[in-house]
Every structure is written in C-alpha cells, then in structure tokens.
Amino acid sequence: MRLIIDFGNTLCKVAFYENDEELNLRSFSNINLEMLQTHINKYINLQPVPGKITHCIVSSVINYPAEIKAYLQTTYQFIELSPNTPLPISIKYETPNTLGNDRIAAVVGGKSLFPDQDLLIVDAGTCITFDFLNKNGDYLGGAITPGIKLRFKSLNNYTDKLPLIMHFGKDVKLIGSSTEGSIKSGVINGVKAEVNGIIENYREEYPEIKIIFTGGDINYFDTTPKNNIFAVANLVLKGLNTILNYNAED
Template sequence: MKLIIDFGNTFTKLAVFRQDIIVKQFQYKDLNVSDISAVIDMYPQIRAVIVSAVINYPEEITQFLIERFDFIELGVNTPIPIINKYKSPETLGKDRIAAVVAAAELYPNKNVLVIDAGTCITYDLINEKREYYGGSISPGINMRLKAMHEFTGNLPYVEAKKVDFLIGSTTEESILSGVYNGLINEIDGIIGSYKENYENLTVILGGGDYIYFDKRLKNNIFALPNIVMIGLNVILKFNDSKK
C-alpha cells in the first residue's frame, strides 16, 4: 500500500492507495506527525510515501517519513512519466504536474485538458505525445468572493454557493451571480478555445470546487475530483519501477 500526501493552499489531503485504488481519504487543516501516525496505525501495510507541497510544511514530518518508508518528495528533479517542456519547471506547481501525469495515464495517446478547481483554477494541457507545455492560472471562486470584499469599501463577503439565476435582486445575489456565472462562462470559453486548436480533446474537471461547475458546463467533461492524488500515485509507482 502507498500513502499520498498533498499539501495544498487551503487543506492537506491524504490518500491511501492499494495498487491504483483509493482505499481511504483524509483531509486536514494543519497536518502533524500524530495525524500521520494515526493513519499508519490504521494501514500498517503502507510501504511507500510521496509528498507534494505547494506550501512550506514542518520538517519533522519529512524526517518522520524518511525514517519509516520509501519516501519521495515531488520536486523539479523527480522522474515523471511525461515530457515536461515547461519553461520554468522550478516554479511549476506540484499539483499541476501531478494532474497532467494522471491525465496521460488515464487517457493515453489523447490531447487532454485538465481543469483543477481549487483555491485557483488551473488549466493545463498534455498532448497525445505526452508533452506538457503549460496552461493558465485563474482565481478560484472563493478567492474572487474574498477579493471583492477585501478590495472594496462596502461589498460584503458572501459564502460560495451554486446559483441558478442571472439577475441578482440583492447585493449578495449580484455578487454570487457575477462570480459564479462569470466562472462558468470562463471555463466554457477556455475549453472552446482549446477545442479549436486540439482535435478530439478530452476534458477533465477536478479539484475541491469541481462540484460548483460540473453540472453547469455546456462542454462535455469527465469529473475526477481526485486527479492530483491519482497523478501522485502514478509518479510514486513510476519511481518504484526504476529501483
């Protein structure tokens, strides 16, 4: 069994894999060694661990894992089963690279656009030759709602939720309509632009906020909320096979 740890901007997610199947998932606001120990006690068959982090995390976690497991921390020099042609790989988010690795594994020999809806919304394409050049990054739904409150004098902060109206009849409804409907049109528009340039495009929508968008998009998509965890598992397996 394998343990996947993904330190994200908002939460840290853990997943226990048996082969290619997720057995159990956990989510933490502030992960510590005790939390990891509890998971290991539940699944003593864990033999290998991969960590991906877009934030700094406690060094004691690294030491704890190194002492007990075959350990990989995903970095710029970690071998991956795709061709990375990103011009600044040292600044590339680990979640983005993991997501396209998963896409290449799940949909081989296809052009795949991966949309990861989280704190930010990332759009990344991996082509049929398993080549990755990059994509784009946009503010996520909660970031937009917080920015409208923090960078204005009077607009309130509104909790994110799905809406089915276009015209808001209150300030709160107007904010939700603008952010939610704006994002729907952004995502559909970007998918359309990629389809004009890449034939037979497969589109994957993942990330913690995918539920806000998957039923409203005009384009056909495959909803896969665990796309990053799947990609990290693929990378861990790939490195195990090279030993």
C-alpha cells in the first residue's frame, strides 16, 4: 500500500493507493503529526485484512511541518517531490526550480491516462494553471492566472467600495443588474471566456489535443466529455502515485 500526501495552498490531501487504485482520500484544512498518525492508523485498522504501507510520496507548495517529514522519512520508503526527482516525462521548462509540484504531478497524471497524446491540463484551484505536454512526453510549460475566489478577493482588497462576494453559482447572468451581480458576471463569465479562449488557441496549434480539467473549481466549467475534453478528479494525486511507482524500490 502507498501513502500519497499533497500539501496545497488551501488543503492537505491524504490518500491511500494500491497499485493504480485510490482506496481512500481525506482532505484536511490543517494537519499536524498527531492527526496524520491517527488518520493512518485508523484507516489501516478498519480494513478487513490490515495492510502495510511501504512507500510514501509528499508534494508540497507550502512549508509543511518538519516533524511530519521526519516521521515519514523514518517510517516508509519516502520521496519528496522536487526538481531532482526522476520523472516519466521530460521537463523542458526554462526555470524547473520554480515549477510547482502540483503542476508536474497533474501532467504526469494526465500522461498516465492518455499516453502518447498532446495534453493540456487545466487545474482550477487557487490559481488556474494551464500545462502542456506534447505527445513525445515533453513538458513545455503553460500559463498561470488567478482563480475564481482569488479574483473576487482581489476586487474587494484593491478597491474601497466593492464588496467581497462569498456565495456564487456556476451560472450567472451576462448583464449584472446590481453591483454584486456585475461582479459575479465579470468574474464567472470572464474566467469562462478566458479559459475557453486559451483552449481554442491550443487547438489551433494542436488539433488532436486532449483537454483535462481538474481542481476544486472544475464545476464552474463545461467539462462534458466531448471534443476531447475530460474531467478528472484528484489528477494531482494520481500523478503523484505514478511518480512514486516510477521511483519505488520493491
């Protein structure tokens, strides 16, 4: 059994995998060593046939507690994803040391689903990232833009009178009939137009490209499985498991 941990900007996700199958996933808004140990032990003890965790991988875009890292290093065959980690793809990014682990893992996860394909991964979270992998397995880069909630917060933070919008749905009117409605229209409809426009730009250059949406805000986008568009939950975790399997010593 393998332990996959992803420290993101908002949540820490802890998952258990067996081969390529996700067995269990839990998200924590905050986590310490005691909470992690309790969660691991509880999950293992609840299994009909208690298993053994042999390998662990951690990806983090934040500074996570040092005691968690020390525990994982001494308990399992441990990998912390870094620019030096061997990968099943080639990184052609000009500044690999600044490339986010979540972006790397998402691309690897996409490749595991669609090998030998041109891929665009759209990860809609705190930021919306676009990551391109060509059919030869070369990661070339992409784009980063503010996510939906970040756009709402920015309008409130950098103006004197615009309110912070906390509740909003997937579909909003094109013409906002109030200040709140206008903000919702600008953010939601604007981000949809931006994402759709970028996708079309990629399609012009790569007609057979497959588009994979992932991230916490994917429900705001049209991810109907048509025109080579797919929605994949927890793509980063899938990619981390693939990287762990690629590096694991049996």
